[in-house]
Amino acid sequence: VSLTGCQKKEVKPGDVAGYDEGEQYLSIWVHSIEDTLEGQVYRESVDSFNEKYNGKYFADIEFIPRNDSGGGYSDKVNSSVLSGGLPDVLTLDGPNVAAYAENGIIQPLADLTEEERGEYLESILEQGTYDDKLYALGVMESSVGLYYNKDILEEAGIEVPDADHPWTRTEFMDILAKLKPIMDEKKGYPIDMTFPVGEASIYYYAPFIWANGGNLVSDDGMTVDGYFNSEKNVEVMNYFHQIVENKYMSEAPIENLFESGRAAFKFDGAWEVNTIYENYPDVNLGVAPYVVGDDWDGERYTPTGSWAFAASSETDNIEGATELVKWMSGVESGVRIWNEAKSLPSTYKAFDQIDIFQTDENYKALYEQLSKYGHPRPKTPVYPQVSTSFQQALESVGLGGKDAQTELDKSVERINAKLERYTRE
Amino acid sequence: MKKKESILGMAFFGPALVLLTLFLFLPMVLTLVFSFTDYFALNPDMTHFVGLENYINIFKDELFVKSFFNTVKFVIIIVPCQCIGALVLALAINKVTHCKKYFKVAFFIPVVMSLAVVSTLWMDIYSPEGILNTLLAHFGISAQPFIHSAKQALPSIAIMSVWQGVGYQMIIFLGGLQNINPALYEAAEMDHASGWQKFKDITLPELKPLCVFVFITVTIGAFRMLVQPMVMTGGGPDHSTYTLVYDIYETGTMNWEMGLASTMAIVFTIFVVILTIIQNVLTKGKEEKKHVNKKAKNI
Amino acid sequence: MLTKKQKTFNWILAVVLLLLSVFFLFPVIWMLANSFKPDAAITADMNSIAAFIPPALNGNYFENYITILTDTNFLRYMLNTLGYAALLIVLGVIVNGLAGYALAKINFPFRDQWLLIIMMLLIVPTETVITIHFLIIAKAGLLNTVIGYVLPMIVNPFNIFLFRQVFVSLPDDVYEAAQLDFCSPVKYFFTMVLPMSKTVVATVSVFTFLGVWNDYLWPSLVFTSSDLLTAQIGLNSITSNDNTTMGQTLAVITLITIPVIIIYALFSKQIVEGVTSTGSKEG
Amino acid sequence: MSFIEFKHIGKKYAGAEHKSVDDFNLNIEEKEFIAFVGPSGCGKSTTLRMIAGFEEITEGDLYIDGKRVNETAPRDRGIAMVFQNYALYPHMTVEKNIGYGLKNMKMPADQIKKKVDWAIDILGLQEFRYRKPKNLSGGQRQRVALGRAIVKNQKVFLMDEPLSNLDAKLRVSMRTEISKLHREMGATTIYVTHDQVEAMTMADRIVIMKEGVIQQVGKPMELYDHPVNKFVAGFIGSPQMNFFDVTLKGNEVTFEDGNKLMLPEAILKKLNGKEGEMTLGIRGEDLKMDGQNLELYKENKMKAVITDTEVMGNENNLYFQFGGCQAVARVSKYEISQVGDEIEFVFMPSKIHFFDKETEMNYL
Amino acid sequence: MSFIEFKHIGKKYAGAEHKSVDDFNLNIEEKEFIAFVGPSGCGKSTTLRMIAGFEEITEGDLYIDGKRVNETAPRDRGIAMVFQNYALYPHMTVEKNIGYGLKNMKMPADQIKKKVDWAIDILGLQEFRYRKPKNLSGGQRQRVALGRAIVKNQKVFLMDEPLSNLDAKLRVSMRTEISKLHREMGATTIYVTHDQVEAMTMADRIVIMKEGVIQQVGKPMELYDHPVNKFVAGFIGSPQMNFFDVTLKGNEVTFEDGNKLMLPEAILKKLNGKEGEMTLGIRGEDLKMDGQNLELYKENKMKAVITDTEVMGNENNLYFQFGGCQAVARVSKYEISQVGDEIEFVFMPSKIHFFDKETEMNYL
Numbered sequence A: 001v002s003l004t005g006c007q008k009k010e011v012k013p014g015d016v017a018g019y020d021e022g023e024q025y026l027s028i029w030v031h032s033i034e035d036t037l038e039g040q041v042y043r044e045s046v047d048s049f050n051e052k053y054n055g056k057y058f059a060d061i062e063f064i065p066r067n068d069s070g071g072g073y074s075d076k077v078n079s080s081v082l083s084g085g086l087p088d089v090l091t092l093d094g095p096n097v098a099a100y101a102e103n104g105i106i107q108p109l110a111d112l113t114e115e116e117r118g119e120y121l122e123s124i125l126e127q128g129t130y131d132d133k134l135y136a137l138g139v140m141e142s143s144v145g146l147y148y149n150k151d152i153l154e155e156a157g158i159e160v161p162d163a164d165h166p167w168t169r170t171e172f173m174d175i176l177a178k179l180k181p182i183m184d185e186k187k188g189y190p191i192d193m194t195f196p197v198g199e200a201s202i203y204y205y206a207p208f209i210w211a212n213g214g215n216l217v218s219d220d221g222m223t224v225d226g227y228f229n230s231e232k233n234v235e236v237m238n239y240f241h242q243i244v245e246n247k248y249m250s251e252a253p254i255e256n257l258f259e260s261g262r263a264a265f266k267f268d269g270a271w272e273v274n275t276i277y278e279n280y281p282d283v284n285l286g287v288a289p290y291v292v293g294d295d296w297d298g299e300r301y302t303p304t305g306s307w308a309f310a311a312s313s314e315t316d317n318i319e320g321a322t323e324l325v326k327w328m329s330g331v332e333s334g335v336r337i338w339n340e341a342k343s344l345p346s347t348y349k350a351f352d353q354i355d356i357f358q359t360d361e362n363y364k365a366l367y368e369q370l371s372k373y374g375h376p377r378p379k380t381p382v383y384p385q386v387s388t389s390f391q392q393a394l395e396s397v398g399l400g401g402k403d404a405q406t407e408l409d410k411s412v413e414r415i416n417a418k419l420e421r422y423t424r425e
Numbered sequence B: 001m002k003k004k005e006s007i008l009g010m011a012f013f014g015p016a017l018v019l020l021t022l023f024l025f026l027p028m029v030l031t032l033v034f035s036f037t038d039y040f041a042l043n044p045d046m047t048h049f050v051g052l053e054n055y056i057n058i059f060k061d062e063l064f065v066k067s068f069f070n071t072v073k074f075v076i077i078i079v080p081c082q083c084i085g086a087l088v089l090a091l092a093i094n095k096v097t098h099c100k101k102y103f104k105v106a107f108f109i110p111v112v113m114s115l116a117v118v119s120t121l122w123m124d125i126y127s128p129e130g131i132l133n134t135l136l137a138h139f140g141i142s143a144q145p146f147i148h149s150a151k152q153a154l155p156s157i158a159i160m161s162v163w164q165g166v167g168y169q170m171i172i173f174l175g176g177l178q179n180i181n182p183a184l185y186e187a188a189e190m191d192h193a194s195g196w197q198k199f200k201d202i203t204l205p206e207l208k209p210l211c212v213f214v215f216i217t218v219t220i221g222a223f224r225m226l227v228q229p230m231v232m233t234g235g236g237p238d239h240s241t242y243t244l245v246y247d248i249y250e251t252g253t254m255n256w257e258m259g260l261a262s263t264m265a266i267v268f269t270i271f272v273v274i275l276t277i278i279q280n281v282l283t284k285g286k287e288e289k290k291h292v293n294k295k296a297k298n299i
Numbered sequence C: 001m002l003t004k005k006q007k008t009f010n011w012i013l014a015v016v017l018l019l020l021s022v023f024f025l026f027p028v029i030w031m032l033a034n035s036f037k038p039d040a041a042i043t044a045d046m047n048s049i050a051a052f053i054p055p056a057l058n059g060n061y062f063e064n065y066i067t068i069l070t071d072t073n074f075l076r077y078m079l080n081t082l083g084y085a086a087l088l089i090v091l092g093v094i095v096n097g098l099a100g101y102a103l104a105k106i107n108f109p110f111r112d113q114w115l116l117i118i119m120m121l122l123i124v125p126t127e128t129v130i131t132i133h134f135l136i137i138a139k140a141g142l143l144n145t146v147i148g149y150v151l152p153m154i155v156n157p158f159n160i161f162l163f164r165q166v167f168v169s170l171p172d173d174v175y176e177a178a179q180l181d182f183c184s185p186v187k188y189f190f191t192m193v194l195p196m197s198k199t200v201v202a203t204v205s206v207f208t209f210l211g212v213w214n215d216y217l218w219p220s221l222v223f224t225s226s227d228l229l230t231a232q233i234g235l236n237s238i239t240s241n242d243n244t245t246m247g248q249t250l251a252v253i254t255l256i257t258i259p260v261i262i263i264y265a266l267f268s269k270q271i272v273e274g275v276t277s278t279g280s281k282e283g
Numbered sequence D, E: 001m002s003f004i005e006f007k008h009i010g011k012k013y014a015g016a017e018h019k020s021v022d023d024f025n026l027n028i029e030e031k032e033f034i035a036f037v038g039p040s041g042c043g044k045s046t047t048l049r050m051i052a053g054f055e056e057i058t059e060g061d062l063y064i065d066g067k068r069v070n071e072t073a074p075r076d077r078g079i080a081m082v083f084q085n086y087a088l089y090p091h092m093t094v095e096k097n098i099g100y101g102l103k104n105m106k107m108p109a110d111q112i113k114k115k116v117d118w119a120i121d122i123l124g125l126q127e128f129r130y131r132k133p134k135n136l137s138g139g140q141r142q143r144v145a146l147g148r149a150i151v152k153n154q155k156v157f158l159m160d161e162p163l164s165n166l167d168a169k170l171r172v173s174m175r176t177e178i179s180k181l182h183r184e185m186g187a188t189t190i191y192v193t194h195d196q197v198e199a200m201t202m203a204d205r206i207v208i209m210k211e212g213v214i215q216q217v218g219k220p221m222e223l224y225d226h227p228v229n230k231f232v233a234g235f236i237g238s239p240q241m242n243f244f245d246v247t248l249k250g251n252e253v254t255f256e257d258g259n260k261l262m263l264p265e266a267i268l269k270k271l272n273g274k275e276g277e278m279t280l281g282i283r284g285e286d287l288k289m290d291g292q293n294l295e296l297y298k299e300n301k302m303k304a305v306i307t308d309t310e311v312m313g314n315e316n317n318l319y320f321q322f323g324g325c326q327a328v329a330r331v332s333k334y335e336i337s338q339v340g341d342e343i344e345f346v347f348m349p350s351k352i353h354f355f356d357k358e359t360e361m362n363y364l
């Protein structure tokens, strides 16, 4: 079955406004339409790239819409792999780096100087690296905060520790227990959390695994048995079930529980800070450090990761593509993405240039957590399977109360089936 | 003369045939071919022929089997509810003398709204503190988890789906009802038929061909259930709302396992085709039997 | 003739239906009412009857709409979609109509077999073949073009089937009369068959419109240029934007729903008739 | 008291401009066979449907067997009806169609069978007993519709153009069949038709309607021989009665083309001195051209040239110009004429009618 | 050479057991008006549709104006046709319906208008000009269908039961209209009908068919007076010809009930010595009961008792038992009789027919 064949678009100078004779043509796909704030940032970044490298490179951006359930952009990439016609540079979600690299859809970037590497947050470099080679650089980073309602904790007389001394699971469970009667009175729950379908579950809750000394996959990404279903992970799963069982969280999600002052804690993305500031000024917001395992010894564990730029394997101009990737993920673009779309940037300099990360304690806390303790999601070509398996296990153990070990073993089986493709030869 | 007609026929059918070939037959054939391979979307060059392996695997796959039964459950709930609901609505609207036009539009409105939009709205309805639970609280019923519980999620989605689609079938039935010769009812009135007898002896038999049509479209629709669970529950909780088409979609698009997804699609299609045929044979068979009886009596 | 008993029954029926219709309408009402409110008001009204009542008329009544229409290209997307729908309706009616006519009235080889196959094709879920559509369109170099978008959507087994069912019952003698009036088959199709089958044409048109209007996946694959995007994509990108408020989201959804409702209301009579002629002849 | 009484019955459809039936008064005796005739849209079906109870009576009172039935449900009026388009139950066999009413009346199965057998026998439907309506020819369907009505033994029998869809031959035989049934069953029958031959041959009395108003009620030959107005005269009889615009002065009738006719005393007496412009009417068969009559009325002999003939087999119609219009004479096949022949004919004086020019009423 | 020639034309529908039309031979002259009659299903429409080119001719050759047209497309045969069910274009106004053919012939617009105006005028459709077919009454639709055919000035004019859906009154007037049009336009016309009155009054010649086979071709009165077989004799004429089973011996005809009739020399001569069992046929109007005839044929006077009467206005049908069957006599309205009256009547000897019992052929 070979429908494959290079169908790469031939673009000649003059075909596109701005593409002049003597320039090298670089096509780039982004996963957002031009109309969105994010899309506009990319458009601006590409424009400034073309200005900067006028006469040398010309980058031509295409916007490909993506819907909530992941359709659209990824369908298009998948189909283009088959039909040929991938661009020189494309965006991809952080956890997919391994799969794309393993399957030869993207190629390693040209070497970066130490200085260039040093600009990026460690989590970004980590996310973009597979098999010791750097494939992708993101312009955005993300983080999840353990938000708390200052007024409620004060009322309960609970002190919040600093980033280097987070609550352990046991401590946190005690706090929840303490909050329970108070929150019952408010017709709420100690913590506003859910195990949502999709990517969010692994994103929010895998840190509990890492901070417990556990892991989901082996370092090379090719083994899960003994990792995914390790005893440590069983502990974590059971921990979540306890929270549910004790009714510290609502079994079914309730809209705006935290925002309306009926929950003391909430796990949510960094954007939540902005949302609360803008829409719920009554909530006195604080950011606590992510909860750790009882034996935590300071290793990285907090959620990170976002879409990144990579050079497709179809590009024969890896130098140019790398330039474009660097530019798109660079400081200037990072500042822009914050200003326009309120996404966290990916470089230290960018954070430095944005006042709010110095002045606002909550943003500052998030930045600190990210830069010090950020941990990328598992790097394995079967990531999608790992992610869904995690979510499903969490759901059936946490909510369903099933036996954690059995569930995790089942997951391992399912993931192994997918891994077979890579481990065959 | 005959030859001319053949040419004319092909000329008329031609454009559709070309497009059908390109966009339906070819994809189906490709799907069939893929189903015997381990075609992986991210790495098409590495495709191997694997024989029946995929077919064996999917039937060993618990999730596939589960999604299969979920789908059947959806069909079992949706088909009778939607068919009967549509019929009842149509009968009522046909009968009612006030605001007929308004009703025709009102019940159809969910049909014209996109599934994604409707699903989002219903998530609010079903939410623990949503309208429905608020309403239940008025009757002293404790809050129900609905789409957040493995037990209730599937029926909840099925009900929403019926709600959304029933207007379409209602319109079909309404058309059928308006086609029934009113003189038949007058004749039945002369023949001292009660309201129920009129329904049983005139309305139902007259609507029968339409019922078959509606039944098939609703069944196929229910089999193709995807967007509602995707938006509302993501197939959960505990895969209780994970459907066949959802599985196909995830396997193919999210997990890039095109070979496997193709196998599922083929199995799915075969299953529905068989069902349709059985259903056709059943209804036809009945008629033929009657025919035979009639002949026997005539002799 | 109505006896008193029947009259009372009719009133009861109307009331019951009215209540029931509220159940079918409330999402729309909720959506409509809230699309005029700022988010704070939406949250505040959430669990009371106020959620179904639009706010009092004030200066920023249409603010959500204004934001949507000025800050985004949504209007443009809606117009695009209308254009595609129009194009697809015309092409779809011609291609499917011709095929349906051939299957109904012209004797050509394997006609009945074709019909059977078309009925089988009704089952194929679009989701499973869309990737291959994309491949074909990509191979043909038609990505990001209107033609590439339209091409796979033109032919539709359901519509062919619908057309056939209606055309079968067209009287043959009109065709014969037209022949004696020197009318060619093609001309007959366009000047006689289609005008005589207005109801089914209306039905197919509305269904086509609905399909185009609510489709997300296919346009998202084909189109990359924002000049060409469709309303559903616009809706999706607007709603998935974290900065979009609930009210704005509802305003977009309202904008996207209203045209469909209007079109349906206008054509409901034809649809009822068109649909009937299909089903009832089936048995 | 009569069996069915219409008292000032009127019907105005919702939204209609005019009344479809207006001030309808009629008494029908038990066992009578009444035919309603009139041009299309004159209100025949409407009246019938008011009797059956399918249309509301908007004015007046309807009595059946002494009871006012305006508000009675159709099923309680004791009526059987044959519908214009049969209205057979399409999914039931002939047998079931006929027995359906009895079944609903909770008659025991063996009695139903007896009744149905009887009807099937009478109507000659034996071999179609297990067929469904769609497999029957028009005539057979018609008979099923009749069967459905006759098994029920109701006192009133309504038929709405029951033969309109049959071909001429079948129509004739069904006519006899219905007459026979009526004689045997003795139900009061109201029969709507636009075919005057049916009405003439079957009915005891005919009701002629026009635009919702009764024009004349009477025995068939009464209507034929003594129509009360020009409408009735023209409607009954085929070919239509000949009408001439004439001026009467003394006993002399002057036609537009100057021809003159002398009236005998008997007619003048009936005319009661009326004079001036009027319309003279005479039927085709009353224009005589046989030797005997030519001899008898020779002082009034007229001449004309035949412009057209219609040969009907048993008789011929001769067309010619006379008195300023086209006239037709109906002669037996034994009197043969060709186009172009000059003929002589006379008016049978006793068959002449005079109508008022304005009111169109018959003077005689 | 004739204008239309059928040479051994046959038609067998695919899948049918029997031929629907069998060995059909007929020559039609230019400008002739031919009527096809016969019972339902006898192949009339099939023949007509073969002429138009809508059905394949499976056997034999068809010539129009000297050219073999078996394979010619309908539009090239120079034919205009009025369809049984009008087949009007439902979405076009009357005017457009009539002009559509001309428009397709690329006639200039002003000429079309003239033609259409002319047709609309002739047919009295002025006030319906801009109506669509569904808003017309049956008779008006009929006229539009006619109009569509006449504007095209074709040489052959086919009509398939064009009046079957009209009421009696309208039928009579349309009959005249069509005859007039035929005379004015002079197109060769083939007219299919199951109504013999239409055929008798309009056609130059009538073709009687039965089960796909021509039974007789001839002028109307020829068929009426000299039917070649019992089928034709029975089919033409209403009420049907009386048939009696008789035995002929010498000049004595014996009926089943023993009544005897003496035949005159003239008939015996024609019978040419045939004797034995045969069928005697005589039409109702040839059973005479007026004084003159009773006197004339008094040696053959018969007696019977009237069992039923049909009053038709201008005439009456009297039914009675005679010769072992029910017989009918047709008498003028001037001869009045009641059920139960005993009547005397005679057979008009010159109108008696004798048919072979086996072959049903007319002996005379």
Ligand SMILES: Nc1ncnc2c1ncn2[C@@H]1O[C@H](COP(=O)(O)OP(=O)(O)OP(=O)(O)O)[C@@H](O)[C@H]1O
Binding pocket: D013, D014, D016, D020, D038, D039, D040, D041, D042, D043, D044, D045, D046, D047, D194
């Ligand atoms: N439902 C209705 N609404 C308004 N007017 C009606 C309705 N039904 C009949 N009419 C009108 O009432 C009048 C009488 O109609 P009716 O059906 O009684 O005529 P008819 O004598 O039976 O004629 P036909 O011989 O054509 O059947 C007609 O003018 C008709 O247009």
Ligand SMILES: Nc1ncnc2c1ncn2[C@@H]1O[C@H](COP(=O)(O)OP(=O)(O)OP(=O)(O)O)[C@@H](O)[C@H]1O
Binding pocket: E013, E014, E015, E016, E020, E038, E039, E040, E041, E042, E043, E044, E045, E046, E047, E194
């Ligand atoms: N398409 C067909 N296939 C098979 N047999 C047919 C077809 N059309 C007509 N016939 C048969 O051919 C015979 C002649 O039919 P035709 O329509 O010519 O009758 P007709 O004389 O016009 O009768 P009618 O007066 O009822 O219109 C009938 O026996 C009929 O059943």
Ligand SMILES: [Mg+2]
Binding pocket: D044, D045, D046
């Ligand atoms: Mg009527």
Ligand SMILES: [Mg+2]
Binding pocket: E044, E045, E046
């Ligand atoms: Mg015919």
